[in-house]
Amino acid sequence: MGIVFRKRKKIGPLVLNFTENGYSSWSLKIGKWSWNSKTRAHRYDLPGPISWKQDKSRS
Structure with a gap:
């Protein structure tokens, strides 16, 4: 594993996300809700290490 x-x-x-190749994507995070430009997914942080995610392609 590399x-x-x-x-x-931030x-x-x-939130701007970068990898070794440079700019990757941007995210918008307001409270426990967030949205990512690359995956186009909505995410909501639940208590503990759990989160709920809804992909744009499945809605």
């Missing part, structure tokens, strides 16, 4: 470089830059509710 090592993967990832970096996140600017208020906007």
Whole structure:
């Protein structure tokens, strides 16, 4: 298993995601709700290490 470089830059509710190849995607996070531009998925953080996710393609 290889090592993967990832970096996140937060600017208020906007999160920019970077990989070793450069810019990857952006996310919007407001409270426990978030949306990712690459996967187009909505995610809601639940208590503990659990989250609920709804893909754009399945709605």
